[in-house]
Amino acid sequence: MKKEVAVIGVGQSSFVRGYEGSIRELAFEAFREAMQNAGITQKEVDASIFCSAPEYDKQRSPAGVLAEYLGLIPQPTFYVESVCSSSSTGVKVGYGMIKSGLHDVVVVLGFQKMSEITSAESQERMGRGADIQWEAPFGTMMPAYYALYAQAYMANHGLTHDDLMKVRIKASTYGVINERAVYRKPVKPEDFKQGDPEAKMAGPVAWPLRVGDCCANADGSSCIILANAEKAKTLSKKPVWIIGIGAASEAVNMAARPDFTKGLSVGYAASAQAYKMAGISAKDVKVAEVHDCFTIAEIMAYEGLGFAPVGEGKQLVREKATYKEGKIPVNVDGGLLSKGHPIGATGGSQIRTIVLQLRGEAGPMQVAGEPDIGLVHNIGGVGLYGNVTIFGRE
Amino acid sequence: MGFEKFGRKSFTAVTKTAKFVDLLAEGKVAGTVCKDCSAKFFPPRADCAKCFSKNMDWFEMPKKGKLETFTTAYYAPFGFESDPPYTMGVVDFGGGQKLFARLAKDIKPEDVKVGMDVTIRPLKYDDGQLSFEIIKA
Numbered sequence: 001m002k003k004e005v006a007v008i009g010v011g012q013s014s015f016v017r018g019y020e021g022s023i024r025e026l027a028f029e030a031f032r033e034a035m036q037n038a039g040i041t042q043k044e045v046d047a048s049i050f051c052s053a054p055e056y057d058k059q060r061s062p063a064g065v066l067a068e069y070l071g072l073i074p075q076p077t078f079y080v081e082s083v084c085s086s087s088s089t090g091v092k093v094g095y096g097m098i099k100s101g102l103h104d105v106v107v108v109l110g111f112q113k114m115s116e117i118t119s120a121e122s123q124e125r126m127g128r129g130a131d132i133q134w135e136a137p138f139g140t141m142m143p144a145y146y147a148l149y150a151q152a153y154m155a156n157h158g159l160t161h162d163d164l165m166k167v168r169i170k171a172s173t174y175g176v177i178n179e180r181a182v183y184r185k186p187v188k189p190e191d192f193k194q195g196d197p198e199a200k201m202a203g204p205v206a207w208p209l210r211v212g213d214c215c216a217n218a219d220g221s222s223c224i225i226l227a228n229a230e231k232a233k234t235l236s237k238k239p240v241w242i243i244g245i246g247a248a249s250e251a252v253n254m255a256a257r258p259d260f261t262k263g264l265s266v267g268y269a270a271s272a273q274a275y276k277m278a279g280i281s282a283k284d285v286k287v288a289e290v291h292d293c294f295t296i297a298e299i300m301a302y303e304g305l306g307f308a309p310v311g312e313g314k315q316l317v318r319e320k321a322t323y324k325e326g327k328i329p330v331n332v333d334g335g336l337l338s339k340g341h342p343i344g345a346t347g348g349s350q351i352r353t354i355v356l357q358l359r360g361e362a363g364p365m366q367v368a369g370e371p372d373i374g375l376v377h378n379i380g381g382v383g384l385y386g387n388v389t390i391f392g393r394e
Numbered sequence: 395m396g397f398e399k400f401g402r403k404s405f406t407a408v409t410k411t412a413k414f415v416d417l418l419a420e421g422k423v424a425g426t427v428c429k430d431c432s433a434k435f436f437p438p439r440a441d442c443a444k445c446f447s448k449n450m451d452w453f454e455m456p457k458k459g460k461l462e463t464f465t466t467a468y469y470a471p472f473g474f475e476s477d478p479p480y481t482m483g484v485v486d487f488g489g490g491q492k493l494f495a496r497l498a499k500d501i502k503p504e505d506v507k508v509g510m511d512v513t514i515r516p517l518k519y520d521d522g523q524l525s526f527e528i529i530k531a
Binding site: 205 | 397401402404406409437464466467470471472473474480482484492493494507508
């Protein structure tokens with residue numbers, strides 16, 4: 001196992017609707033927890049990286065403002081963005097800074113206050129989330145893009161609405177027990193009953209995707225503290241090592257996507273790189289966090305990561321294989337669907353979950369059998385960017 | 395014509411591929427083809443990504459394709475509120491050529507199927523905006 005760069009501290013705020021504070025106060029919540037978790041002070045931090053999706057921010061160039069509030073000046077700081085995968089991209093950048101020998105300890109802080117702008121402003125920005133020149137003029141939005149994949153899976157792989165519903169129900173099982181989740185209510189099959197006005201998950205958004213297939217918007221922050229091997233060994237009793245990193249990109253325009261029946265190409269490309277670097281294969285992963293911005297995205301993630309063959313991702317939810325007690329537990333913190341998806345904070349929150357799992361500190365969400373290898377799959381846009389990061393412990 | 399005329403609502407005013415809109419007005423849905431290496435692009439590009447040339451010509455998109463996938467939007471982004479529900483899809487013409495657009499309003503939702511034969515036609519909205527749409531072949 002590579003022991004070059006470790007996670008020595010993790011933190012996240014509660015994911016909430018309408019955070020009652022500014023972005024600097026929101027960022028401090030995750031930072032405080034991660035610093036106390038690592039047991040260090042700002043003097044030990046050599047640099048900081050801030051990550052968000054800038055279209056939600058009113059503050060221009062937030063890195064400097066947040067670094068000051070966190071007490072991380074005069075150390076170097078800058079901003080990294082890859083929409084929904086911003087903070088796992090930040091961790092990749094931090095890994096490179098440490099591995100190069102430039103810095104010993106780096107803070108990666110992801111944040112998003114989606115409620116910073118009005119919902120009308122948000123609707124307008126969401127419509128411009130993909131190719132503004134050639135696609136947005138048709139009235140596209142995120143659920144519609146993922147619905148194109150869901151439709152192709154239904155027509156070609158026998159995927160059903162029932163399968164998608166099972167992904168949502170699984171997520172809610174863990175949202176209920178995750179006190180940091182924005183959506184803490186259980187979801188039941190009757191919530192998806194077509195034609196029942198009481199069924200709050202059943203309404204169409206972008207057919208075949210329904211309300212219950214879409215993740216919960218939230219305000220939130222996450223913080224990951226990275227250290228080189230020497231610092232990790234002196235500062236941390238339970239360092240968790242980054243043993244594999246993969247990242248990829250794909251054409252933004254749907255007209256340039258090779259095959260909608262094979263899911264997102266970045267999932268395959270990023271996981272192949274990460275598995276190769278870690279010297280492991282899919283079957284070695286004991287617990288995973290995948291990017292379930294929509295239910296279909298979790299099914300595609302199973303396949304991209306090699307947990308299931310192409311078109312067979314649905315079998316894992318049918319067999320409950322990705323529940324906490326299953327052969328490969330996935331998103332047992334509620335995922336984006338129930339824990340929530342504060343864009344820039346999401347990747348760091350996924351990493352926090354996996355680090356806590358590997359340390360045996362995940363509380364009611366803890367996977368049995370002392371997992372030693374965990375994986376984080378974080379997608380930006382409609383598979384425009386993809387990061388897969390693999391973690392291990394001694 | 396400026397590119398702000400393209401689509402239900404355009405977010406781009408200036409592009410070297412603005413001739414696309416003039417061709418739409420003539421009833422043509424066109425992509426670009428590199429004069430130096432023959433690489434074809436849709437959506438159109440002003441620069442060839444294969445050989446770095448900027449000598450581009452226009453070619454008309456094929457007429458016969460299959461609907462690869464589709465979705466019906468029941469909510470719309472800001473500026474499109476009066477449109478839902480509307481169906482959008484991807485047409486595969488074969489040979490690596492694809493296109494994304496809305497389906498014509500007169501196709502009944504229950505008649506839309508993955509794999510169905512489709513073609514494309516230019517479209518002019520009441521407010522003068524120019525676009526193109528997918529229709530049954």
